Amino acid sequence: MEKLKDTFFRAYFTMNVPRIIVRTDASVYTVISINDSFSRLTGIAEAHASGQSLFDLLKLEKDGTNGQQQLLDSCLAYAIQNNEQTNIPEFETFIISNGLRIQRWWKLELLPVIEVNGSGAYAVISVTDVTEHLLIQKQLDLAKANEQSLQEELAATNEELAAANEELNATIENLRQSQENLQELNNELENKVSLRTADLLLAQAELTSQHILMETILNEVPAGICVLKGAEMNLELVNAKLLQLWKRKKNIIGKPLTEVMPELLDQEFPEILNEVYVTGSPFSKSEAYAELIIDGVKTPVYRDFSYTPIKDNQGNTHSIVALTIDVTGRALARIREQQLMEEQSAINEELSAANEELAATNEELHEAQENQDRLIAVLARSEARFRNLIIEAPVAICVLKGTDYVIDAVNDEGLKILNKQSDIIGKSLRAALSEQERRPLQELLKMVSRSGETYYGNEVRAQFESDGQPEDGYFNFIFKPVKTSQDSIEEVIIVATNVTDLVNARNEKESAEVKLGLAIEAARMGSWYINAATNALEYNPTLAVLFGYEGSEPMTYEQAISRVTDDYRQKLEWEIEQAITHGGVYDMTYTMRRFNDEKIIWLRSLGKIHQDNQGNYTIFSGVVMDITEQKQDEQRKNDFIGMVSHELKTPLTSLNGYAQILHSKAKKQEDSFAINVLSKVTDQVKRMTTLINGFLNISRLESGKIHLVLQEFYLDELVRENIEEAELLSTAHEIIFKPCAPVLVKADRDKIGSVISNMISNAIKYSPNGIKKIEIQCQTTASAAQISVKDFGMGIAAADIPKLFDRFYRVESNQMHLISGFGIGLYLCSEIINHHHGKIWVESEPDQGSTFHFSLPLN
Numbered sequence: 001m002e003k004l005k006d007t008f009f010r011a012y013f014t015m016n017v018p019r020i021i022v023r024t025d026a027s028v029y030t031v032i033s034i035n036d037s038f039s040r041l042t043g044i045a046e047a048h049a050s051g052q053s054l055f056d057l058l059k060l061e062k063d064g065t066n067g068q069q070q071l072l073d074s075c076l077a078y079a080i081q082n083n084e085q086t087n088i089p090e091f092e093t094f095i096i097s098n099g100l101r102i103q104r105w106w107k108l109e110l111l112p113v114i115e116v117n118g119s120g121a122y123a124v125i126s127v128t129d130v131t132e133h134l135l136i137q138k139q140l141d142l143a144k145a146n147e148q149s150l151q152e153e154l155a156a157t158n159e160e161l162a163a164a165n166e167e168l169n170a171t172i173e174n175l176r177q178s179q180e181n182l183q184e185l186n187n188e189l190e191n192k193v194s195l196r197t198a199d200l201l202l203a204q205a206e207l208t209s210q211h212i213l214m215e216t217i218l219n220e221v222p223a224g225i226c227v228l229k230g231a232e233m234n235l236e237l238v239n240a241k242l243l244q245l246w247k248r249k250k251n252i253i254g255k256p257l258t259e260v261m262p263e264l265l266d267q268e269f270p271e272i273l274n275e276v277y278v279t280g281s282p283f284s285k286s287e288a289y290a291e292l293i294i295d296g297v298k299t300p301v302y303r304d305f306s307y308t309p310i311k312d313n314q315g316n317t318h319s320i321v322a323l324t325i326d327v328t329g330r331a332l333a334r335i336r337e338q339q340l341m342e343e344q345s346a347i348n349e350e351l352s353a354a355n356e357e358l359a360a361t362n363e364e365l366h367e368a369q370e371n372q373d374r375l376i377a378v379l380a381r382s383e384a385r386f387r388n389l390i391i392e393a394p395v396a397i398c399v400l401k402g403t404d405y406v407i408d409a410v411n412d413e414g415l416k417i418l419n420k421q422s423d424i425i426g427k428s429l430r431a432a433l434s435e436q437e438r439r440p441l442q443e444l445l446k447m448v449s450r451s452g453e454t455y456y457g458n459e460v461r462a463q464f465e466s467d468g469q470p471e472d473g474y475f476n477f478i479f480k481p482v483k484t485s486q487d488s489i490e491e492v493i494i495v496a497t498n499v500t501d502l503v504n505a506r507n508e509k510e511s512a513e514v515k516l517g518l519a520i521e522a523a524r525m526g527s528w529y530i531n532a533a534t535n536a537l538e539y540n541p542t543l544a545v546l547f548g549y550e551g552s553e554p555m556t557y558e559q560a561i562s563r564v565t566d567d568y569r570q571k572l573e574w575e576i577e578q579a580i581t582h583g584g585v586y587d588m589t590y591t592m593r594r595f596n597d598e599k600i601i602w603l604r605s606l607g608k609i610h611q612d613n614q615g616n617y618t619i620f621s622g623v624v625m626d627i628t629e630q631k632q633d634e635q636r637k638n639d640f641i642g643m644v645s646h647e648l649k650t651p652l653t654s655l656n657g658y659a660q661i662l663h664s665k666a667k668k669q670e671d672s673f674a675i676n677v678l679s680k681v682t683d684q685v686k687r688m689t690t691l692i693n694g695f696l697n698i699s700r701l702e703s704g705k706i707h708l709v710l711q712e713f714y715l716d717e718l719v720r721e722n723i724e725e726a727e728l729l730s731t732a733h734e735i736i737f738k739p740c741a742p743v744l745v746k747a748d749r750d751k752i753g754s755v756i757s758n759m760i761s762n763a764i765k766y767s768p769n770g771i772k773k774i775e776i777q778c779q780t781t782a783s784a785a786q787i788s789v790k791d792f793g794m795g796i797a798a799a800d801i802p803k804l805f806d807r808f809y810r811v812e813s814n815q816m817h818l819i820s821g822f823g824i825g826l827y828l829c830s831e832i833i834n835h836h837h838g839k840i841w842v843e844s845e846p847d848q849g850s851t852f853h854f855s856l857p858l859n
């Protein structure tokens with residue numbers, strides 16, 4: 001019943017069209033309601049109609065002979081089954097008026113109505129009374145049929161007349177041909193003419209009676225009919241109904257239509273009439289709109305009308321029959337209905353458009369929701385990553401949210417600096433930190449919140465607690481405000497790095513650099529550095545003073561090198577090159593000619609090459625010291641040692657000579673005491689000679705006066721000689737020689753001999769206790785001959801080994817105090833071997849013994 005309550009449905013139902021609503025209970029069709037219009041049409045009251053079967057309401061007999069009940073039943077069933085409006089164009093029925101049963105014909109429109117929720121079905125039956133229209137149509141059809149037969153008869157008569165004429169002509173022709181038959185034929189013709197005339201009169205009389213009959217019919221039919229004659233459209237005939245419709249009197253007959261109704265002049269009708277008149281084609285139209293002046297008032301009317309041309313024998317139109325039915329009531333009702341339908345459809349369309357919009361909005365909402373869900377998931381992932389990042393970051397991070405600065409996240413580093421536990425997370429800064437702890441943060445937080453700008457703090461000094469102790473430190477930090485889309489500050493991220501170690505290290509480095517600079521200046525050292533890629537030289541003022549450089553332009557590397565004396569320049573360049581390509585330290589002493597006074601000075605230059613991040617050698621820096629004075633002192637000392645040694649050697653040689661003479665004299669006299677004492681004197685003189693030779697050699701070496709006297713000799717033989725000599729001096733030690741195949745070398749025999757002798761005497765000297773055994777081995781390879789002297793004595797600590805071959809170096813230990821020496825033996829050995837381009841080295845372990853090796857190249 002929902003639909004029946006619908007406003008639009010109610011409006012539709014109550015319109016001025018007779019309507020019945022029935023329930024679709026098949027074969028009964030219980031009447032739910034009839035509208036006022038139906039009540040007026042049938043005289044049945046609404047109260048009486050409701051609840052009745054439709055068939056009873058319409059007083060249809062179940063198996064009536066006209067089968068109307070079956071027709072209605074099946075049409076209703078069809079409409080409901082197919083949910084389709086079904087029409088019955090001419091439904092024969094009757095109404096009771098003043099007790100009389102009046103037959104009517106209705107046009108029935110059966111409209112099925114189905115409830116949206118499927119709760120029921122109804123049918124609306126709209127009734128249009130077409131009785132009048134049907135009757136007029138029937139009478140018109142009858143009139144038309146009569147007119148048709150009259151016309152046909154008239155046409156037949158005309159045809160006959162034409163035939164007679166033809167015959168007459170033939171007869172005249174015959175008359176011309178036959179004079180004799182003329183009279184006879186003339187008579188015959190006259191007879192025929194008179195007969196025909198009589199027929200014609202009869203036909204005319206019949207026509208007149210037909211005309212009267214027609215006029216009667218015309219005046220009786222409920223449709224307006226008029227005949228318009230000629231192009232002027234003179235009203236030749238106007239029936240009573242039309243006069244009534246026009247509200248005009250009969251006196252209009254004979255007048256042109258537009259004179260009688262001048263209001264038609266600016267409407268379509270005169271033109272249509274003219275068209276029908278000219279073309280001879282009939283014209284009809286339903287529900288044509290016209291404005292007529294009725295009783296002096298402009299009245300809108302709707303008419304069904306037809307214009308039928310009446311033609312003469314030649315087919316020319318001489319008149320037009322105009323048939324008019326007033327359908328104003330029906331048309332207005334239909335127009336109203338149409339308007340309502342249109343309004344309803346417009347509303348429906350609007351509703352459907354609104355529905356579509358709603359659906360579209362719904363879809364958009366759905367899509368937006370999906371997008372939002374996706375964004376939320378992305379945000380959640382990003383947030384989780386961000387939190388991990390914070391937790392694992394090696395720097396202190398703290399995220400403060402909102403205006404109360406609630407601690408949203410803080411990592412272990414942050415907690416360490418704040419000296420707090422993780423329970424501060426979720427608390428406001430005010431709740432988490434004391435007033436004193438908060439103070440340094442608060443100012444900055446206020447500032448960045450106000451400005452919205454990130455604040456960077458660099459190496460800011462701050463106090464924090466470390467292991468419960470207050471400690472001063474330096475921090476680099478960032479206060480970064482994060483804005484919301486509304487431009488207000490949503491959170492502040494604080495990132496802090498403890499750079500105390502870095503700052504301290506830098507401060508230390510800076511002060512060390514200052515100290516170093518001062519030391520360099522104080523020591524009158526020149527400092528320099530060379531960019532290895534560009535060879536550009538930079539130096540301090542002291543270096544320029546040392547070099548005597550007074551040029552206005554900075555001194556170049558090439559200029560500096562060019563001042564090195566010829567005997568050192570090549571070596572110095574080679575050393576620098578080696579240091580640059582292989583890295584490491586270089587230390588060289590050389591002479592150079594000063595820029596300003598051409599004076600030769602001694603310099604010691606120490607340098608170190610530094611690597612960059614990629615491992616390339618880039619900066620080469622070092623210091624230069626003027627050691628001229630030191631060198632001169634050394635020279636003086638060497639000269640002195642040389643001179644003293646030389647002077648000592650002369651009396652010693654004499655002493656040795658005298659001792660020898662005394663020794664041979666004692667031998668002759670067989671004075672055993674003197675022999676013994678004199679041989680000891682000879683030994684001591686020999687030892688002293690060795691010592692003095694050592695000093696002499698040193699002085700020669702230092703002043704570059706050492707000269708090798710090269711000769712070929714068997715090295716193994718030389719070893720043997722030195723063993724024999726040593727055995728003479730010390731009987732306490734057992735010297736074991738492990739010889740090799742005889743090996744011929746080219747070297748300074750005396751100097752190599754002094755090397756072997758020094759190694760053996762040291763082996764004896766430094767193994768005073770324990771195993772008194774010395775092993776001497778000779779080995780050869782394709783390129784070198786090698787001698788090794790092994791003892792099982794006190795050995796040497798690893799720390800002393802690198803310095804062992806330095807001039808005057810002696811190991812310091814308690815045992816050493818008992819063993820005399822000057823620390824020059826190994827220095828001389830290494831110098832001699834180096835001059836032979838050989839190698840000298842030692843392997844030793846404390847308390848286990850030592851093995852000294854040297855090798856000489858064979859070619």
Ligand code: ADP
Nearest residue numbers: 762763766810811821822823824825826827850
């Ligand atoms: P000197 O023996 O006169 O001290 P050397 O130049 O010959 O000078 O030796 C230098 C130092 O090397 C010695 O003082 C000693 O400490 C150490 N040394 C040399 N040879 C041996 C050795 N075979 N065993 C232990 N130490 C030795």
